[in-house]
Amino acid sequence: MTTTTLNHDEAHHHDMPTGWRRWLFSTNHKDIGTLYLLFALIMLFIGGASAMLIRLELFQPGIQLLDPDLYNNLVTNHALIMIFGAVMPAAAGLANWMIPMMIGAPDMALPRMNNLSFWILPAAATMLILSFVVPFFPGGGTQINTGWTLYPPLSVQVGMSMDFLIFAIHLLGISSVLASINIIVTLLNMRAPGMTLMTMPMFCWTWLVTAFLLILVVPVLAGGVTMLLFDRHFGTSFFDAAGGGDPVLFQHLFWFFGHPEVYILLLPSIGVLSHVIPAFSRKPLFGYKSMVGAMLTVATIGMVVWAHHQYTIGMSLGAVTYFMIGTILISIPVGLMIFNFIATMWRGAMTFETPMLFAVAIVLMFTFGGLSGVMLAVVPADMQYHDSMFVVAHFHYVLMPGAVFGLFAGVFYWLPKWTGHMYDETLGKIFFWTNVIGFNITFFPQHFLGLAGMPRRIVDYNMMFTEFNVISSIGAIIFGLSHLLLLYIVIKTIRGGKKAESRAWEGAKGLEWELDSPPAFHTWTVAPQIK
Amino acid sequence: MSATQQLINNQSYKLKTASLTGILVAGMFFADISRAEYGINFPPPAADVAQEIYDIHMLTMQITTVLLLIVFGFVFYSLYYHRKSRGFQADQNFHNSWFGNWSWVVVPVMVLGVDLTIAGKADAVLKKVWDVPKEENILDVKVTGHQWWWEFDYLDHDIKVESRYVPEKESGDLYLREVDNRLVLPTGQKIRFLHTSADVLHAFWVPELAVKKDAIPGYVTETWAELNREGVFRGQCAELCGTWHSRMPIVVESVSPQQFAAWVDDQKAIKVAAAAEASADKTWSLDELMAKGKTLYDTKCAACHQVSGMGLPPAFPGLKGSAMVTGPIEAHLEIVIKGKEGTAMQPWGSLNDLEIAAIVTYERNAWDNNTGDVVQPSDVKQAR
Numbered sequence: 022m023t024t025t026t027l028n029h030d031e032a033h034h035h036d037m038p039t040g041w042r043r044w045l046f047s048t049n050h051k052d053i054g055t056l057y058l059l060f061a062l063i064m065l066f067i068g069g070a071s072a073m074l075i076r077l078e079l080f081q082p083g084i085q086l087l088d089p090d091l092y093n094n095l096v097t098n099h100a101l102i103m104i105f106g107a108v109m110p111a112a113a114g115l116a117n118w119m120i121p122m123m124i125g126a127p128d129m130a131l132p133r134m135n136n137l138s139f140w141i142l143p144a145a146a147t148m149l150i151l152s153f154v155v156p157f158f159p160g161g162g163t164q165i166n167t168g169w170t171l172y173p174p175l176s177v178q179v180g181m182s183m184d185f186l187i188f189a190i191h192l193l194g195i196s197s198v199l200a201s202i203n204i205i206v207t208l209l210n211m212r213a214p215g216m217t218l219m220t221m222p223m224f225c226w227t228w229l230v231t232a233f234l235l236i237l238v239v240p241v242l243a244g245g246v247t248m249l250l251f252d253r254h255f256g257t258s259f260f261d262a263a264g265g266g267d268p269v270l271f272q273h274l275f276w277f278f279g280h281p282e283v284y285i286l287l288l289p290s291i292g293v294l295s296h297v298i299p300a301f302s303r304k305p306l307f308g309y310k311s312m313v314g315a316m317l318t319v320a321t322i323g324m325v326v327w328a329h330h331q332y333t334i335g336m337s338l339g340a341v342t343y344f345m346i347g348t349i350l351i352s353i354p355v356g357l358m359i360f361n362f363i364a365t366m367w368r369g370a371m372t373f374e375t376p377m378l379f380a381v382a383i384v385l386m387f388t389f390g391g392l393s394g395v396m397l398a399v400v401p402a403d404m405q406y407h408d409s410m411f412v413v414a415h416f417h418y419v420l421m422p423g424a425v426f427g428l429f430a431g432v433f434y435w436l437p438k439w440t441g442h443m444y445d446e447t448l449g450k451i452f453f454w455t456n457v458i459g460f461n462i463t464f465f466p467q468h469f470l471g472l473a474g475m476p477r478r479i480v481d482y483n484m485m486f487t488e489f490n491v492i493s494s495i496g497a498i499i500f501g502l503s504h505l506l507l508l509y510i511v512i513k514t515i516r517g518g519k520k521a522e523s524r525a526w527e528g529a530k531g532l533e534w535e536l537d538s539p540p541a542f543h544t545w546t547v548a549p550q551i552k
Numbered sequence: 553m554s555a556t557q558q559l560i561n562n563q564s565y566k567l568k569t570a571s572l573t574g575i576l577v578a579g580m581f582f583a584d585i586s587r588a589e590y591g592i593n594f595p596p597p598a599a600d601v602a603q604e605i606y607d608i609h610m611l612t613m614q615i616t617t618v619l620l621l622i623v624f625g626f627v628f629y630s631l632y633y634h635r636k637s638r639g640f641q642a643d644q645n646f647h648n649s650w651f652g653n654w655s656w657v658v659v660p661v662m663v664l665g666v667d668l669t670i671a672g673k674a675d676a677v678l679k680k681v682w683d684v685p686k687e688e689n690i691l692d693v694k695v696t697g698h699q700w701w702w703e704f705d706y707l708d709h710d711i712k713v714e715s716r717y718v719p720e721k722e723s724g725d726l727y728l729r730e731v732d733n734r735l736v737l738p739t740g741q742k743i744r745f746l747h748t749s750a751d752v753l754h755a756f757w758v759p760e761l762a763v764k765k766d767a768i769p770g771y772v773t774e775t776w777a778e779l780n781r782e783g784v785f786r787g788q789c790a791e792l793c794g795t796w797h798s799r800m801p802i803v804v805e806s807v808s809p810q811q812f813a814a815w816v817d818d819q820k821a822i823k824v825a826a827a828a829e830a831s832a833d834k835t836w837s838l839d840e841l842m843a844k845g846k847t848l849y850d851t852k853c854a855a856c857h858q859v860s861g862m863g864l865p866p867a868f869p870g871l872k873g874s875a876m877v878t879g880p881i882e883a884h885l886e887i888v889i890k891g892k893e894g895t896a897m898q899p900w901g902s903l904n905d906l907e908i909a910a911i912v913t914y915e916r917n918a919w920d921n922n923t924g925d926v927v928q929p930s931d932v933k934q935a936r
Binding site for chain 2: 090178267303335372
């Protein structure tokens with residue numbers, strides 16, 4: 022420490038606490054990013070375990086493992102833990118790690134709020150897990166058998182575990198909104214001199230849009246579940262027709278949040294792809310501007326098509342026609358994004374390391390999921406697809422490649438930067454193939470199940486559905502277990518491995534690759550000049 | 553966990569260990585292939601509009617398949633030719649070419665063309681599906697979802713059908729796709745379904761009719777169909793409605809108008825006979841009421857309270873030795889007739905006096921409850 026007061030501050034910034042203080046009191050974007058990612062990894066395994074139990078139960082007709090309410094409880098928890106516990110925190114972890122390094126900022130704009138927005142999550146996760154566990158204790162009431170959509174009147178019948186869940190959603194919402202505010206403020210104020218919005222890395226753009234979406238829709242969900250809480254305990258009738266309320270109102274509130282949520286999960290991964298594909302194609306991203314335009318269009322149209330999740334509630338002809346056409350039109354910006362990715366690969370000099378393998382899988386499989394989405398958007402045909410296993414297959418094809426594979430690609434792409442070690446490429450490729458093949462065996466047959474007439478969320482089914490359920494469950498075992506390999510690769514890379522250069526990938530571009538691997542605890546304390 | 557245990561015992565597929573499961577599955581899987589009952593597409597439609605829905609489904613699937621093949625074609629071409637290991641040099645100016653500068657217009661216009669093709673076709677079908685024909689001789693069937701059974705009211709004929717799943721012992725291969733009383737409908741006549749629910753959300757779905765509509769408490773929504781062939785069409789409840797969502801099959805029996813008329817007459821005769829029996833000024837013996845009560849209890853009450861009377865606590869309380877069932881008769885009658893708000897216990901007041909008397913008598917004397925109480929239909933009449 023030097024003598025002047027000015028330098029005192031600087032010395033404080035370079036202070037790196039050790040032990041539990043480093044993590045609990047952390048205001049460092051890299052440490053908080055790590056915390057987010059570790060949290061997401063733990064949740065991925067909890068949510069994955071519940072998915073494995075669901076598939077084991079559906080392995081054969083009959084009720085073998087889970088009584089019906091426990092099955093429905095697992096269905097609910099699988100969705101909530103994966104969405105709020107795994108995917109969103111993982112995307113926030115990437116944002117925390119990468120955004121300051123990408124825009125040449127020393128840290129996030131609001132470091133203490135950053136700490137708060139992470140440390141709310143373990144509390145929220147505890148509430149979420151309690152909502153699952155409480156019914157197993159004496160006097161704990163009934164299990165949450167509503168699915169993650171929490172539709173009343175069923176959710177009013179559920180015991181106290183629903184209250185735990187409502188408060189968990191409040192906490193998760195607060196965490197997301199705080200993180201979003203932080204990201205918006207950082208991106209709008211902390212860019213290095215010379216970096217304009219239209220030259221900012223695409224990952225930052227996707228997160229800027231995502232953060233605005235979160236701030237717009239999460240409060241609506243919070244309001245909806247609060248009204249549910251009031252209906253349950255304080256004698257209101259927001260959703261009870263007998264008291265002048267409307268059960269469908271909840272569905273509108275839920276999906277006003279729920280549909281943009283799909284894009285919230287998707288966009289950060291689109292951002293990752295916009296870095297991975299150019300890096301391994303060794304040429305710039307095709308159509309930066311049209312990418313930004315497409316993303317803004319997706320976010321805008323995505324806000325106003327929510328009722329396509331509710332085609333069967335009996336809306337008027339005018340309303341369903343509007344929601345159908347609006348939904349089909351989303352294929353335009355999404356199609357443009359996919360086109361831009363293919364055009365980036367076109368006439369490139371591609372190599373296929375693990376991040377690129379995931380990127381290619383996303384382009385192919387997300388296109389597939391998107392096209393089955395166009396089928397679902399067609400109202401008359403949706404009279405058959407709605408609430409069948411076809412829908413389950415569709416949204417897993419959208420969310421696994423669209424969101425989770427994107428996160429995997431990002432983790433493999435930036436792991437050398439974070440740890441300073443190259444991961445084991447062979448193991449990475451084995452993980453990719455078992456993961457992708459397992460996924461397709463699991464979810465492809467579910468299209469057939471849905472078309473043949475199997476509803477979703479049933480614990481027991483007629484033997485006419487046996488064959489594809491058996492295939493699906495075998496795929497799920499491969500798919501589920503493959504994630505243990507991911508865990509092993511990550512731990513192995515953290516502990517050691519080939520030293521990573523600052524530019525870990527030949528074609529990688531961007532400010533983050535100018536920094537050492539691993540980067541210093543504080544980076545870009547002097548902002549770089551962008552020409 | 554005795555309730556769970558019982559559930560497990562009810563099933564014929566008892567798989568003790570994981571390894572045994574694996575062997576059984578492999579065996580069953582290959583054995584089942586020969587039977588090939590599984591479907592990979594919609595079942596053959598049984599109504600003209602359902603056929604149009606089937607056609608639009610096939611059309612969009614074909615269009616999307618072609619698009620998918622185009623995307624796959626370009627990607628795989630690129631993956632093969634544009635790779636570093638083949639010595640391909642990246643074209644650093646590809647995005648600055650004419651194509652690069654105008655693709656943001658070209659691609660959306662092409663996608664828009666596809667979208668409008670699909671939306672245009674869909675719109676025409678949608679109008680037919682949504683606009684319920686206004687005709688004098690349309691057959692109105694009110695479909696009410698209950699936890700966990702369906703009620704079909706033939707409004708024109710004053711007939712009510714209660715339709716419940718049939719346990720595996722009796723339904724065999726059709727388990728979860730078979731009901732005790734089917735929804736009998738005539739061919740060649742337009743039928744309007746009026747959907748509502750008595751408790752939580754349900755959804756009425758019969759794939760052959762291509763009809764799916766949510767049952768929402770407080771709402772009455774409508775759909776329609778005109779059956780064009782006779783047959784038995786099976787569907788299931790499609791909206792998660794709690795514990796036994798999987799046990800709400802719907803079976804439509806499509807018959808000729810003549811057979812339908814005969815069926816209606818039969819149902820009316822049955823109804824008249826039941827009403828006569830219930831209103832007969834007769835004092836019923838314990839044994840008579842117990843026999844009647846057991847049948848009624850096992851169909852109407854056992855889904856929640858279980859045949860054993862043990863219930864599925866905490867959601868569905870057991871009745872064996874319960875304070876409600878062994879306590880005052882008045883309170884017992886009241887909860888059966890009026891239900892209990894905020895729980896899955898629904899009002900059963902629509903049953904006739906004799907039926908309620910039989911159920912209450914049965915509950916008070918079965919499973920060693922042995923209160924010795926005999927509740928007469930006249931007691932029920934008083935309690936209403």
